[in-house]
Amino acid sequence: MSEGRSDTVSVVERTRILAAGGVVIAAHFLGRMAAFVLAEEALLLTAPRGEPKIVAVHGGVILASAVDDTRIVTGGDDGKVVETDVSGESRTFATDPKHRWIDHVALGPDNAVAWSAGKTAFVQGKELRQYEAPSTVGGLTFLPKGFRLAIAHYNGATLWFPNAAGSTPEKLDWKGSHLGVTASTDGRFIVTTMQEPMLHGWRIVDRQHMRMSGYSSRVTSLGWTADGDWLATSGASQLILWPFQGKDGPMGKQPRLLAPSEHRIGVVACHPKQSVIAAGYTNGLLLLIRIDDGAEILAKKPGDAPVTALAWSADGMLLAWGTESGEAGIVDLA
Amino acid sequence: MPEAPQNEKVQEKAQEKVPVTVLTGYLGAGKTTLLNRILSEPHGKKYAVIVNEFGEIGIDNDLVVGADEEVFEMNNGCICCTVRGDLVRILDGLMRRKGKFDAIIVETTGLADPAPVAQTFFIDENVGKKTRLDAVVTVADAKWLNDRLKDAPEAKNQIAFADVILINKTDLVSPEELDDVVARIRGINPYARLHKTERAKIPLHEVLGRNAFDLDRILDIEPSFLEAEDHGHDHAHDHHHGHGHDHHDHEHGHSHAHSHAGLKHYHDEEMQSISLKTDKPLDPDKFFPWVQDLVQKEGPSILRCKGILAFKNDDERFVFQGVHMILDGDHQRPWKKDEKRESRIVFIGRNLPGKKITEGFESCIA
Numbered sequence A: 001m002s003e004g005r006s007d008t009v010s011v012v013e014r015t016r017i018l019a020a021g022g023v024v025i026a027a028h029f030l031g032r033m034a035a036f037v038l039a040e041e042a043l044l045l046t047a048p049r050g051e052p053k054i055v056a057v058h059g060g061v062i063l064a065s066a067v068d069d070t071r072i073v074t075g076g077d078d079g080k081v082v083e084t085d086v087s088g089e090s091r092t093f094a095t096d097p098k099h100r101w102i103d104h105v106a107l108g109p110d111n112a113v114a115w116s117a118g119k120t121a122f123v124q125g126k127e128l129r130q131y132e133a134p135s136t137v138g139g140l141t142f143l144p145k146g147f148r149l150a151i152a153h154y155n156g157a158t159l160w161f162p163n164a165a166g167s168t169p170e171k172l173d174w175k176g177s178h179l180g181v182t183a184s185t186d187g188r189f190i191v192t193t194m195q196e197p198m199l200h201g202w203r204i205v206d207r208q209h210m211r212m213s214g215y216s217s218r219v220t221s222l223g224w225t226a227d228g229d230w231l232a233t234s235g236a237s238q239l240i241l242w243p244f245q246g247k248d249g250p251m252g253k254q255p256r257l258l259a260p261s262e263h264r265i266g267v268v269a270c271h272p273k274q275s276v277i278a279a280g281y282t283n284g285l286l287l288l289i290r291i292d293d294g295a296e297i298l299a300k301k302p303g304d305a306p307v308t309a310l311a312w313s314a315d316g317m318l319l320a321w322g323t324e325s326g327e328a329g330i331v332d333l334a
Numbered sequence B: 001m002p003e004a005p006q007n008e009k010v011q012e013k014a015q016e017k018v019p020v021t022v023l024t025g026y027l028g029a030g031k032t033t034l035l036n037r038i039l040s041e042p043h044g045k046k047y048a049v050i051v052n053e054f055g056e057i058g059i060d061n062d063l064v065v066g067a068d069e070e071v072f073e074m075n076n077g078c079i080c081c082t083v084r085g086d087l088v089r090i091l092d093g094l095m096r097r098k099g100k101f102d103a104i105i106v107e108t109t110g111l112a113d114p115a116p117v118a119q120t121f122f123i124d125e126n127v128g129k130k131t132r133l134d135a136v137v138t139v140a141d142a143k144w145l146n147d148r149l150k151d152a153p154e155a156k157n158q159i160a161f162a163d164v165i166l167i168n169k170t171d172l173v174s175p176e177e178l179d180d181v182v183a184r185i186r187g188i189n190p191y192a193r194l195h196k197t198e199r200a201k202i203p204l205h206e207v208l209g210r211n212a213f214d215l216d217r218i219l220d221i222e223p224s225f226l227e228a229e230d231h232g233h234d235h236a237h238d239h240h241h242g243h244g245h246d247h248h249d250h251e252h253g254h255s256h257a258h259s260h261a262g263l264k265h266y267h268d269e270e271m272q273s274i275s276l277k278t279d280k281p282l283d284p285d286k287f288f289p290w291v292q293d294l295v296q297k298e299g300p301s302i303l304r305c306k307g308i309l310a311f312k313n314d315d316e317r318f319v320f321q322g323v324h325m326i327l328d329g330d331h332q333r334p335w336k337k338d339e340k341r342e343s344r345i346v347f348i349g350r351n352l353p354g355k356k357i358t359e360g361f362e363s364c365i366a
Helices: B006-016 B030-040 B085-094 B114-123 B123-128 B145-151 B153-161 B175-188 B285-298 B354-362
Strands: A015-019 A025-030 A032-039 A040-046 A053-067 A071-077 A080-085 A090-095 A106-107 A113-117 A122-125 A128-132 A139-142 A149-160 A168-185 A189-196 A200-205 A208-215 A223-224 A231-235 A241-242 A257-258 A267-271 A274-283 A286-290 A296-300 A308-310 A317-324 A327-332 B018-025 B049-052 B064-065 B072-073 B083-084 B102-106 B131-141 B164-168 B193-196 B271-278 B303-309 B316-323 B328-332 B343-350
Touching: A025 A053, A025 A071, A025 A296, A025 A317, A025 A327, A032 A053, A032 A071, A032 A308, A032 A317, A040 A168, A053 A080, A053 A090, A053 B085, A071 A106, A071 A113, A080 A113, A090 A113, A090 A122, A106 A139, A113 A139, A122 A149, A122 B072, A128 A149, A139 A168, A149 A189, A168 A200, A168 A223, A168 B072, A168 B285, A189 A208, A231 A267, A241 A274, A257 B175, A267 A308, A274 A308, A274 A317, A274 B102, A296 A317, A296 A327, B018 B030, B018 B114, B018 B153, B030 B049, B030 B072, B030 B102, B030 B285, B049 B085, B064 B085, B083 B085, B083 B114, B085 B102, B085 B114, B085 B123, B114 B123, B114 B131, B114 B153, B114 B316, B114 B328, B131 B145, B145 B153, B145 B175, B153 B175, B153 B303, B153 B343, B164 B175, B175 B193, B175 B271, B285 B303, B285 B316, B285 B328
Parallel strands: A025 A308, A053 A106, B018 B102, B018 B131, B049 B064, B049 B102, B131 B164, B164 B193
Antiparallel strands: A015 A327, A025 A032, A032 A040, A040 A053, A053 A071, A071 A080, A080 A090, A106 A113, A113 A122, A122 A128, A139 A149, A149 A168, A168 A189, A189 A200, A200 A208, A223 A231, A231 A241, A241 A257, A267 A274, A274 A286, A286 A296, A308 A317, A317 A327, B072 B083, B271 B343, B303 B316, B303 B343, B316 B328
């Protein structure tokens, strides 16, 4: 297989290229409006054929972002949580009283927003709740069912019902530093990314452990396929997919390995409807990979910088990507 | 324009990495005084400063980030493989501000162990890609260091680990007391650059831009008794203690005259350095398994090690360094024609098994 994938079917010509004006750390869609999150200060919003618009959201570095149907929420080193709507209107949602960095944000049911600063996790639902984690929060995610937040930290993760006053948060223990967290689409499994090049998982009902290793670097990007059957991961020079179809998840099973390369995958995004993964490599290559047969479609040729951001529109017709050198693109598959 | 040779490109890249200086020192030694002095010099540079969140004294700088000093063990079964998780997070955040500062200074608390800070740069790929550890600078209190070396293991760690040591508050002690402190420090760490200061007054270039962890510059491997202004060295020919363990192993390989009349030479009972050398070429197939095995077994007691090696049938110098169990090494450059092909290796650590290390090293001779 040639590294440039020159013989691969290509959708590169369907791409609109943009200059983002800075390192792109994340991409999102609000409907058909693409939003590129820059490393410093601003978002770049653009419709597929519209005029790009820069929206200043933070007075410094942007550390985290998340999206729901109506808004993008960002956290910055200015100690602010900012929400921005599709028109580019932004407002400060919360300010940390001590102006600590807002390291993580997550969005939940009923317009709830969660964020963390140092060891403290906050949830703003109907009321503001907060939880002191045993150490600095490494990641946040809402579970798909109920109003429950998963918090990654050193030596494990904590499951917390913010509205159940007086209830004891549930601890999931595993030694080491957990730097990101995700919940399976059926809510039965929690998976964390670790400082070591591995993932750790728990089946919540019996806290059964799952160790998922074999990576060449830290896993920084995760995604669940639309049917919830697979967890797609970055961190290796091929796409590693862990099977979650059965009641035991990936326990005792081998991952599926697709699209090998000389370069590592730095970011993944699962198609919202089909069993297709977009995978961005550190050499700038972007492939669409079909899980069933491993078929590949070239979405971006290798370039001068790693792909650092990927997002699908909800209908799966648009794919936004961004790179470390500030290049951005929108691939229109319609 | 013609393409630059590959190695030049690599070097350029290394230069782009933001240098990080770690300031350590026991409580009250003068770390913050030194920090504020660095920041207030008319150097025209911008620094990002990472301080302990609970620090009391104000730091006069635009960019100050509070850290938690959260140390965690890597999940690899090694208890000495510890990392500062908060530094991973903060450095990652800081490095998103491209080009807004020239260097980063990390001030640790008085009780901090410098090893997890250093190991963070070896273990975290993202940190190692964008920043480089420049040097560990330790500030010591001339009046109180000797007491702290007796009752505070942290203070001894900080001295043993340092690349640069400031003996501060020298105006508060007599010349004899100062000589005593120097000798005590040299008994633990003969390799650090030693400076005597009042109110942490020191030229900036002695503290910043040291490249102490740069493999290309592992040249300061000679004990500092070769420096004119400093007198201490790592020999133990004047015993101020009565214990009986074998402390002569670390004398191996040295042949200079013991002629520092009137100066004290201490051997620390717990923390020592071992310096070994040979002019016979080493066998890499023996050396690497030996040194790997050594740091696996003795990692917790080895604070730092470094070496320049001459391998059999190899025209390039090999250099390496290590912190506890973590080793980093590479071929550096061809041996020069007039250069003596000699292998030198240095360990600083706690209760090091000197005989075992010496015999092991000698068994690596090709």
